[in-house]
Every structure is written in structure tokens, then in C-alpha cells.
Amino acid sequence: MTARIIDGxxxxxxxxxxxxxxxxxxxxxxxxxxxxxxxxxxxPASKVYVGNKVKACEExxxxxxxxxxxxxxxxxxxLALIARLNADPTVHGILVQLPLPxxxxxxxxxEAIAVDKDVDGFHLYNVGGLVVGNTIFPPxxxxxxxxxxxxxxxxxxGKNAVIVGASNIVGKPMALMLLQKEATVxxxxxxxxDLAQHTILADILIAAAGKPGLIVPQMVKQGAIVIDVGxxxxxxxxxxxxVDFDGVKEKASWITPVPGGVGPMTVTMLIENTLKSxxxxxxxxxxxxxxxxxSVTLP
Numbered sequence: 001m002t003a004r005i006i007d008g009x010x011x012x013x014x015x016x017x018x019x020x021x022x023x024x025x026x027x028x029x030x031x032x033x034x035x036x037x038x039x040x041x042x043x044p045a046s047k048v049y050v051g052n053k054v055k056a057c058e059e060x061x062x063x064x065x066x067x068x069x070x071x072x073x074x075x076x077x078x079l080a081l082i083a084r085l086n087a088d089p090t091v092h093g094i095l096v097q098l099p100l101p102x103x104x105x106x107x108x109x110x111e112a113i114a115v116d117k118d119v120d121g122f123h124l125y126n127v128g129g130l131v132v133g134n135t136i137f138p139p140x141x142x143x144x145x146x147x148x149x150x151x152x153x154x155x156x157x158g159k160n161a162v163i164v165g166a167s168n169i170v171g172k173p174m175a176l177m178l179l180q181k182e183a184t185v186x187x188x189x190x191x192x193x194d195l196a197q198h199t200i201l202a203d204i205l206i207a208a209a210g211k212p213g214l215i216v217p218q219m220v221k222q223g224a225i226v227i228d229v230g231x232x233x234x235x236x237x238x239x240x241x242x243v244d245f246d247g248v249k250e251k252a253s254w255i256t257p258v259p260g261g262v263g264p265m266t267v268t269m270l271i272e273n274t275l276k277s278x279x280x281x282x283x284x285x286x287x288x289x290x291x292x293x294x295s296v297t298l299p
Contacts, residue, residue, distance in 0.1 A: 005254075006152065012265055019062075022279070035057055036067060040104065041100075042071060067081060092119075096113070110123060117277060119274045127139075137277070138273075143177075144269045148261070154254075156182070160184050161175075161183040162186045163208065164208060165207070166187050196219040200218075200221055202220075207226070217251050223251075241258030
């Protein structure tokens with residue numbers, strides 16, 4: 001068996017084509033969707049990620065507002081900028097690029113973003129909404145993984161789903177989203193003993209540990225769906241995932257490549273959430289999985 005490729009780049013391109021139509025429709029109603037991105041410091045990787053997000057905005061016709069602050073900027077400076085963006089009607093989504101310098105409290109910054117502009121899905125309100133199933137803006141990477149899984153046509157209900165990595169950004173919200181789809185979920189983390197005894201039972205294996213080559217063929221069940229969230233740069237400058245792609249593809253039924261799998265979908269879901277924010281303000285709510293502001297009570 002050789003796994004079929006889950007092409008995140010192709011799905012992202014298809015969705016962004018649809019987004020251009022949604023943006024055009026919004027503009028006919030007097031709304032130009034806008035995403036504000038805040039970058040603190042000069043982390044090279046963060047600059048690349050921000051550049052990709054700005055490029056995606058341009059591709060879809062979404063206005064992007066890029067705010068760069070020096071690494072020595074104080075927490076008060078970041079909070080003041082967020083307050084201004086919260087009050088700006090031309091901004092429908094606010095994203096603070098992580099990581100932040102160590103002297104800035106990440107949680108305090110993320111909680112300062114208005115719930116209705118939290119398009120990264122990191123506010124406690126949106127994270128908590130995952131538990132009860134009515135999150136307006138799901139975290140972008142798990143959201144993208146969910147759509148990639150849907151492209152396989154396989155119903156996840158009743159399947160054993162194993163997630164390797166328990167981060168607040170991917171692992172934990174991914175588990176909650178899979179539970180909503182009635183999968184049986186196991187989360188593995190750095191202190192999990194005998195990792196292979198868990199992964200070998202997975203019908204759906206999601207690797208999000210940030211360790212290149214962590215998942216090898218003998219850890220994978222024959223016919224499993226393997227989603228590789230890892231993005232790791234090797235000393236020779238190659239980008240690889242957490243999965244031994246060449247080996248695992250001979251056992252899996254479906255697999256995502258790195259690059260070209262989850263990465264493009266993460267950025268695309270950021271645009272989806274931004275459009276959803278703009279649509280919800282108009283009361284149209286055309287976004288994927290839309291539930292509407294009338295279904296929740298904002299704090």
C-alpha cells in the first residue's frame with residue numbers, strides 16, 4: 001500500500017478562490033474585510049509567517065494591516081495597540097504573532113483581543129467554546145486539519161484518533177474538535193511512556209510534537225490516516241515534519257506532506273475566520289461551520 005496524498009496546498013487554493021467571491025460580495029454591502037497582524041521583535045521565522053499571512057490576504061482581497069513593534073516594546077504598548085484595533089471598525093480580525101518577547105505576558109495579550117476579532121481562536125472564550133461545541137473562531141491549525149480529514153471522505157465517528165503533542169495551539173483543541181465528531185481520542189505528550197503502543201492503535205494519527213522523524217513506520221497502524229502538523233528546519237535547511245514520510249507512506253492509507261499539507265490550511269483558516277467575522281457583523285454568517293452570534297452570549 002502507498003498512501004494517497006492529502007494535498008493541503010490544493011485545498012487551500014480552492015478555498016481562497018471561494019473567499020475572493022465572498023470578499024467581493026461583502027464589498028458590495030459596504031464592508032471590506034480587514035486583518036491586523038501584530039509582530040513584536042524581529043524573529044526571522046515570525047517574519048516569514050507574517051509575510052505568508054499578508055500574502056494570503058492579498059490573494060483573497062482582504063485588507064491587511066501590519067503593525068511591527070520593536071523587541072523592547074513594553075506590554076503596555078502592545079495592549080494599547082490592541083485596544084485601538086479593537087475599536088477600529090475597519091479591522092475584523094486581530095492576530096498577535098507568537099512567540100512574544102519573554103517580558104510580555106502572552107495570556108494577558110491574547111485575552112485583550114476582542115472576542116469578535118479573535119480570528120486566531122486563542123481567547124479563553126473561543127477555547128472554552130470548543131468544550132460545549134459552539135466556538136465561533138476555532139484555532140486555525142486544528143480547523144485546517146479538520147477540513148483535510150473531511151477531504152478523505154472517511155467518517156471519524158468511532159475511529160481511534162491519537163494526537164502526539166498536547167499544546168494549547170494544536171493538540172488540546174484538536175482533541176476537542178475530534179470529540180465533537182465522536183472520535184475516541186488519546187492525547188500523547190512528552191511524558192507519555194511507550195508512545196508506540198498508543199500510536200499503533202490509531203485509525204487517525206496526528207503528529208504535532210515538533211520533533212523531526214518522531215513517527216516511524218513501526219509506530220503506525222496499517223491503513224491509518226496520518227496528519228503531520230510538524231514543521232522543522234534541519235541543519236541543511238530542509239523543512240520536514242514529525243513523520244518519517246517516505247517510510248510511513250508505505251503503511252498509511254492517507255498522509256499529508258510537509259511542506260504542502262497542514263501549513264497552507266492554517267493560513268487559509270485565518271482568512272476564513274476573518275471573513276466569518278465580517279459576515280457575522282452583517283448578519284449573513286456564510287462561514288464554514290457558522291453558528292452565529294445569536295447562538296452565544298458574549299462577555
